[in-house]
Amino acid sequence: MYDNHTLGKLEPHIYAVADVAYHAMLQRRKDQCIVISGESGSGKTQSTNFLIHHLTALSQKGFASGVEQIILGAGPVLEAFGNAKTAHNNNSSRFGKFIQVNYQESGTVRGAYVEKYLLEKSRLVYQEHNERNYHVFYYLLAGASEEERKTFHLLQPEEYHYLNQMTKKSNKLHWDNYYESELDCFTVEGEDLKHDFERLQLAMEMVGFLPATRKQIFSLLSAILLLGNIRYKKKTYRDDSIDICNPEVLPIVSELLEVKEEVLLEALTTRKTVTVGDRLIVPYKLAEAGTVRDSMAKSLYSALFDWIVFRTNHALLNNRDLEDNAKILSIGVLDIFGFEDYENNSFEQFCINFANERLQHYFNQHIFKLEQEEYRAEGISWHNIDYIDNSGCINLISKKPTALLHLLDEECNFPQATNQTLLDKFRRQHDANRYIEFPAVMEPAFIIHHYAGKVKYGVKDFREKNTDHLRPDIVALLKSSKKAFICGLMGIDPVATFRWAVLRAYFRALVAFREAGSRHTHSKTGSEAAVPSAALKTVDSFSFLHHPVHQRSLEILQRCKEEKYSITRKNPRSPLTDLQGTNAVNERGSRESLYAGGCNGRGSRSLRLASTGSPTLEEDGIFLNSDKSKLLERAQGILLRNKNYKSKPSLPKHLLDVKSLRYLSSVTLHDRITKSLLHLHKKKKPPSISAQFQASLNKLMETLGQSEPYFVKCIRSNAEKLPLRFNDSLVLRQLRYTGMLETVRIRQSGYSIKFTFQHFVSHFLILLPRGTSPTKAGIRDFFRKIHLAPAGYQVGNTMVFLREAERQHLQSLLHQEVLRRIAALQRRFRAVLERKHFVRMRQASSMIQVTAWPGTRGPLGPRGGGCNQRNRLVPLVAPCLSSW
Ligand SMILES: Nc1ncnc2c1ncn2[C@@H]1O[C@H](COP(=O)(O)OP(=O)(O)OP(=O)(O)O)[C@@H](O)[C@H]1O
Structure with a gap:
């Protein structure tokens, strides 16, 4: 329409x-x-x-x-x-x-x-009263199947601290029940969480998230929720050391994140600091520990969100x-x-409203400022229209060096800073600024006069939120995870993460084949009992073999052997199908390393790589010996044949590759800059959240x-x-x-349409009298000639300004003229064709006359002619006509 x-x-x-x-x-x-x-x-x-x-x-x-x-x-x-x-x-x-x-x-x-x-x-x-956490948690908790609930250790929404806080708050709006606890429901009216979960899964599939990846994501969400349930207590009354009240949560979180339980406990209760040449481990105070736990949950969630994007x-x-x-x-x-x-506005609202100020400014620039400046520069008659210019407010918030965001950054660098010192700094610097005021009562807050109205911001947590980065020790903990997916979330460089995942998958596959080969040899020689010890020997020599993925691969290959390489079965459950099965989360299958860690589909390539055998590796004799290589080849052959049989339809669509990752890394560099500075060895401080936000807003405006x-x-x-x-x-x-x-x-009084003289002349060339020059006078004459309403246009020094109605009028004139000319051209061409036709007919008839009655002017010439003569003409004329 x-x-x-x-x-x-x-x-x-x-x-x-x-x-x-x-x-x-x-x-x-x-x-x-x-x-x-x-x-x-x-x-x-x-x-x-x-x-x-x-x-x-x-x-x-x-x-x-x-x-x-x-x-x-x-x-x-x-x-x-x-x-x-x-x-x-x-x-x-x-x-x-x-x-x-x-x-x-x-x-x-x-x-x-x-x-x-x-x-x-x-x-x-x-979350504030009557608000909720991110939708996905409620979708997952309502929509997960029984099996998933078990796998992810899911509880009911009201059992999670991160979801049930609003149920514990008093309803401040009604004084009658001020002290009563109001139980908010977890669903919004009209919402069907189960259906939403299905919809989410479908959408994830459309975007290319494989079932195994989806499971990794849901398992991480469960870990985040369980992290929030960790509560702390003081160990003794005498010292500040702390302990975890509910240690039973720890093994579940460590299982879901695949990090060592003791390392997790350490990260949640102690801080590692590096002094001159020394590493100190200091226990957190009770208040600090809660912040660290929350910081870890927030880091994980934001890293997950970044990864999804x-x-x-x-x-x-x-x-x-x-x-x-x-x-x-x-x-x-x-x-x-x-x-x-x-009711309570904090750092987030400050950033959000600042972004809106910038957008409003962009709008003002385009609609009012630049427009009116152009009218003035072109010398057309114009009455200025006043608009509310919000540059003052933007300067107050972001102009270097004394704007609020810069003062905030400064305060974040002082360990002794408090909310009050921050507020004092704001007051000292901007007391006279009309865009800011401070509450009369001693309140740790300031009020900004935004274009959309006054907003009061509480300064509590401003500093903490402005420096709320991933903590290096938490990064280190998560990087120690055996889950490639979690490591990938923390990776600085997606290309490096991807390459590492490919390499790991390659070696895992290689070792798995080797194991299969040795098992097969032993079974053939009847010394099956010796296999475990041989396997153990290999396990000893390669630490990554401890990973359960190998146990899984071995099981698969074992089954492959037992099934006597039967690839001709009607319904083969091929090893690769198993490898690509959806039960990867519990079993930490090879799939995880092949797909979830940021190398979708690369696994199959790695397998192929493995099957062809890297000449360097073989030559070096690191993994293979000539005896076993045949068996290995055979096992690989089975896998390959089965892969060809099954994997084609299930091959993921959006395979990662270095080229595309490199491209994406370059365009998202500004977003990952903080991450890159958060590793323990980096000395440089990462930019503050507000500085990053300003940088991304600048990029957007560009x-x-x-x-x-x-x-x-x-x-x-x-x-x-x-x-x-x-x-x-x-x-x-x-x-x-x-x-x-x-x-x-x-819009009513301005001129929304602009053409340079040259552009105008070339666009409306057909309408213009021949020889019209692209000048002010030439174009004015033209407008006068066609009686264009004078109020609807102005001709400036270099440009023509039109209102929409006048543009449409000119456009329709142009359209009519084009149609008229098309009709004239068609007329002319038709006339030419008809004339040509006529001339040839005339020539043909003269030719006939000359051939049939030489020396005469035709059958009906001076000597006349009767019916008989005309009949004799027919066979002569027919070939002439057909030759046309
Ligand atoms: N065109 C529309 N038709 C019907 N309902 C609408 C329409 N636009 C908005 N709504 C209703 O308003 C609600 C809020 O809309 P939406 O989420 O788009 O707001 P928003 O401006 O994006 O808010 P926020 O800044 O908080 O994200 C929707 O959930 C929907 O119920």
Whole structure:
């Protein structure tokens, strides 16, 4: 319905914006971006989803590349892990996202890229009244099967500290039951968590997460929840040392994370510091230990979220993106967290509202500032329209060197700093600034005058949240995990992690084959009893053989041997099928090393590698000897044959490879910079969270600056999250502060269409009188000649300014003139053809006359002719006509 229509011709609709952006991109060959803004709960995410659906549908007209499915699947996955119920919105995005859909020059989607901004980590460990943790936890707990519940050690939602805090809070809104505990439910009205879990699994599958990877993710989520259940107590009253109240949780967490229990306990209760040449182990104080536990949970969750975004981007990547010279056209959709003002606002709200200030500034720049500056520079007559310029507020928050965020960073560097010293610093530096005020009563808070209204921020936890990085000792603990998946989450460089996983898989496969070979020899020679000791010997020499994956591989190969290599069975349960089975979590199967650790599908390649045998390894004789190699070859042959039989349909779609990983690593470098500085050996301090956030906002603004923008302003219709309820004053307030009224004025009186003289002349060449020069006078004369309404245009020093109505008028004149000329051309060509036809007919008839009656002028010439003569003509004329 909205296909190829001018914006504003039909009723406003988000599809119309998508359509205009799509066609503008194709016509003008320029990147487009759609900036969606509005308060929390106003419909930004919904609009984004509609936009993305429509953009992919537009592209599918001709040919669907398949990437559309992944783009559509990515939305629900990111929402499950990054959205949560808040006081304003039951599905509030707790991170910002910029989705860039890349197109081929033909207009078909060729890939996409998702950039994420600042996930709200604190929500994982604490939620305000009437709010929830991230959706995915509730989905998992409601939707997991009995088997999964056992495997992941899942409990009921109310048994987790990270989920049940809101049930313990008093309802402050009603004074009658102020001290009563209110039991909030874990589901939102109308929500079907089981169904949502199924939907999530399906979406994950669409994005390319294999069942084994999904299990790794769910197992990690369970570990995070159980971590939150760890409680501390003082060991004795006399000293500060602490102990864990419920040590029974530790083995489960260590099993789920596959880290050693004692190392986990150590990381949760003691701090390792490095002094000059010495490593000190200091026990945490009671208050510190809780923070460390929460920090570990937050680190794990944010690393998981980063990993999901990374893998989603990998699935969305098109190989052509890797070629530097490949031409990309794109439409970016920005859905960033909306402006927030809660009862208690903290660091997260400060960052979110700062991002919204930047977006509003970008909007002001485009709609008002640059526009009016251009009018002035071009010397056209114009009455300035005032708008609320928020640069002052942005400067207060971010301008170096004394802005609030910089002062905060400074305070974070002082070990002695407190909330009060931070507040004093703010006050000393900005007391006279009209964008900030301090509460009259002694409250550790400050108030910012945002474009959307005043917001009071409590400074409590500002410093901690601003430096809330992964702790190096926690990084070290998680890197010691035997789960390749967990190690991969902590990896600095995805390429290195991938290479390591491939290498590990290769060696594991190699050793597994060797074991199989030796078992087979022993069984043949009747010395089966000797096999375990031989295996043990190998285990001794290679530490990684302790990993249960080998036990599993050996079992499989053993079974393979017992089944007498029967690959011709009707329903073979091939070794590789086993290797790729879905029971990988408990058994820590080889699959984990092959897939989950960031090397999807590489396992099969590794196996192939193993089967062909690395000449260097063989020559070196590290693993093979000539006796066993034949057996090994045979075992490998079986695996290979079976692989060929089974694996083709189950081969994962989105295989990782070094080239694409390297590309993605380079584009996400800014996001991983902190991680790279968090390893124990690095001396340099990682940048603060706010500094990183500012850097990613700057990058975003740069991207937006290179595209043609469209603005979608979402308006919240009521504060009660109710359908069909329209609160006039709430809506008016939003229209006022977003500058909508001024926008309407500038759109009415301004000139939205601009052409340089040259561009105008080449575009409307057909309409212009011959010889019209691309000058002010020439174009003015033309407008006068066609009686264009004078109020609808202005001709500046170098540009022509038009209102939309005038542009449409000119465009329709152009269209009519083109049609008229097409008709004239057709007329002319038809006349020429007809004339040609006529001339040939005439020539033919004269020829006939000359041939049949030489010396005469034809059968009916001077000597006349009768019926008989005319009949004699027929056989003569027919060949002539047919030869035409
Ligand atoms: N076009 C729409 N049609 C029907 N319902 C809508 C529409 N837009 C929004 N809603 C309702 O409003 C709720 C909030 O919308 P949405 O999650 O898109 O807000 P948001 O602006 O993205 O908020 P946040 O900034 O908190 O993420 C939705 O869950 C949905 O119930």
